[in-house]
Amino acid sequence: MARAGRRPGQTETREKILAAARHRFAELGYDGATVRGIAADAGVNAALLHHFFGSKQALFAAAMNLPVNPATVVPAILSGDRAEVGERLVRTFLGFWATPDGRTPFVAMLRAAATNDQVATMLRQFIERTVLAQVATALEVPKARVAGIAAQLIGVALLRYVIKLPPLVQASDEEIVAMLAPVAQYYLTPGDDAG
Amino acid sequence: MARAGRRPGQTETREKILAAARHRFAELGYDGATVRGIAADAGVNAALLHHFFGSKQALFAAAMNLPVNPATVVPAILSGDRAEVGERLVRTFLGFWATPDGRTPFVAMLRAAATNDQVATMLRQFIERTVLAQVATALEVPKARVAGIAAQLIGVALLRYVIKLPPLVQASDEEIVAMLAPVAQYYLTPGDDAG
Numbered sequence: 001m002a003r004a005g006r007r008p009g010q011t012e013t014r015e016k017i018l019a020a021a022r023h024r025f026a027e028l029g030y031d032g033a034t035v036r037g038i039a040a041d042a043g044v045n046a047a048l049l050h051h052f053f054g055s056k057q058a059l060f061a062a063a064m065n066l067p068v069n070p071a072t073v074v075p076a077i078l079s080g081d082r083a084e085v086g087e088r089l090v091r092t093f094l095g096f097w098a099t100p101d102g103r104t105p106f107v108a109m110l111r112a113a114a115t116n117d118q119v120a121t122m123l124r125q126f127i128e129r130t131v132l133a134q135v136a137t138a139l140e141v142p143k144a145r146v147a148g149i150a151a152q153l154i155g156v157a158l159l160r161y162v163i164k165l166p167p168l169v170q171a172s173d174e175e176i177v178a179m180l181a182p183v184a185q186y187y188l189t190p191g192d193d194a195g
Numbered sequence: 196m197a198r199a200g201r202r203p204g205q206t207e208t209r210e211k212i213l214a215a216a217r218h219r220f221a222e223l224g225y226d227g228a229t230v231r232g233i234a235a236d237a238g239v240n241a242a243l244l245h246h247f248f249g250s251k252q253a254l255f256a257a258a259m260n261l262p263v264n265p266a267t268v269v270p271a272i273l274s275g276d277r278a279e280v281g282e283r284l285v286r287t288f289l290g291f292w293a294t295p296d297g298r299t300p301f302v303a304m305l306r307a308a309a310t311n312d313q314v315a316t317m318l319r320q321f322i323e324r325t326v327l328a329q330v331a332t333a334l335e336v337p338k339a340r341v342a343g344i345a346a347q348l349i350g351v352a353l354l355r356y357v358i359k360l361p362p363l364v365q366a367s368d369e370e371i372v373a374m375l376a377p378v379a380q381y382y383l384t385p386g387d388d389a390g
Contacts, residue, residue: 114309114357124358132362143362147354148347148374151363155350159342162309163319167327167338168346179343183378 017042017049021063026118030060030125057130065105068096070130078138085139086149086185087177093153094173103161110158145187152183211237212244216258221313225255225320252325260300263291265325273333280334281344281380282372288348289368298356305353340382347378 020041024033035056039046053059058069077088097103112119127150128143136143156176160168168176215236219228230251234241248254253264272283292298307314322345323338331338351371355363363371 111309114306114353120358124360127358128361132360144366144370144374147360147362148351148378150360151350151354152343152347152378153350154353155346155348156343158309158349158353159346163315163322165319165327165342165345166323167342171339175339179339179382182381183343183347186377186381187374 013042013044013048014052017044017052017059018063021059025060025063025122029118029121030123030129035059057126060126064109066109067102067105070134074131074134074138078135082139082188083185085188086183087181089149089184090153090177090180091173093157094176097157097161098173106157107162110154110162139188141188141190145190148187149184152180152187156180208237208239208243209247212239212247212254213258216254220255220258220317224313224316225318225324230254252321255321259304261304262297262300265329269326269329269333273330277334277383278380280383281378282376284344284379285348285372285375286368288352289371292352292356293368301352302357305349305357334383336383336385340385343382344379347375347382351375 017038020038021033024038024041027033028037033056035049036046038059039049042049049059053062055071057071061069073092077092078085080088095102096106109119109123113123114120131150132143132146135141135146156168159165160176171179212233215233216228219233219236222228223232228251230244231241233254234244237244244254248257250266252266256264268287272287273280275283290297291301304314304318308318309315326345327338327341330336330341351363354360355371366374
């Protein structure tokens with residue numbers, strides 16, 4: 001059924017674009033796939049695709065069913081008091097996983113990336129071009145340190161939601177935030193160590 | 196070919212025990228599988244199994260082809276200056292992944308655990324009973340904080356060796372140690388935060 005305010009033809013066009021995007025991202029990686037190529041595959045012009053999705057990264061997130069658009073989430077985390085960026089980052093990340101609907105596409109992507117080289121390439125390029133590049137540039141932190149935060153968060157998600165390690169399952173979200181926020185903040189504060 | 200100093204009959208017995216162990220650990224989990232049951236499946240007595248492998252955790256590591264026995268590695272990390280436990284832990288972990296031979300069984304287990312609930316259960320119980328319990332008890336740190344370190348290390352392994360995120364691939368082992376050691380040390384020092 002078409003959603004309110006969206007004509008049936010639009011829903012069809014949207015689905016065609018998403019199917020073309022999934023195919024191109026998987027085949028060519030995040031870097032290799034172009035918005036123009038995806039539009040051509042879907043039989044629409046690039047302006048219409050832009051109207052529906054706004055940007056390549058938003059299109060990627062929609063194609064992967066991720067309930068989040070890094071183009072808006074990352075700036076929201078980075079704005080405000082720098083001393084609390086670490087905490088906002090951890091809190092926002094945990095929020096994505098808080099509901100089964102939010103969690104399912106992330107778990108699916110994590111599993112696929114762990115077992116399929118094509119998906120790993122696609123995810124690697126996406127993380128590098130969007131999250132790492134945006135955070136590293138905005139906060140003037142080396143990309144390796146932002147990758148350290150990504151590793152911490154993905155590791156917690158893996159152990160808490162996939163492996164279901166009891167101490168992390170039993171901890172509340174607030175306890176996890178209290179434990180991880182100083183780690184994220186450490187990575188965002190070069191000079192604390194040799195890194 | 197039998198290895199030097201090991202009679203052919205011994206090699207066969209060893210392989211029979213390992214096959215029985217793999218089967219029982221997968222079926223019953225790490226907690227549910229007993230050394231006695233594995234010995235019975237393999238048609239040997241428990242004393243002989245103990246002679247070959249020493250302990251349930253060493254048997255598990257051998258059955259999973261892990262190039263490491265937590266029964267000896269964990270105490271080695273925990274001994275010595277407490278202020279440097281974090282660094283020893285990170286350095287030891289990276290050492291397991293340093294060669295393709297070391298890396299392959301870990302990557303295989305990570306992939307299997309991410310996609311197969313039986314393997315996830317087995318790995319969860321193994322991590323909880325061995326690594327978490329030993330470190331938490333020896334250093335009097337909550338298990339959730341040791342799980343935080345495990346998440347950081349597994350996340351780095353996943354992003355560096357499976358997803359191959361460039362900033363982590365390009366960093367040297369020493370740079371990774373310098374970056375991660377303070378994180379591990381933070382987790383082992385409760386009271387630095389609310390956790």
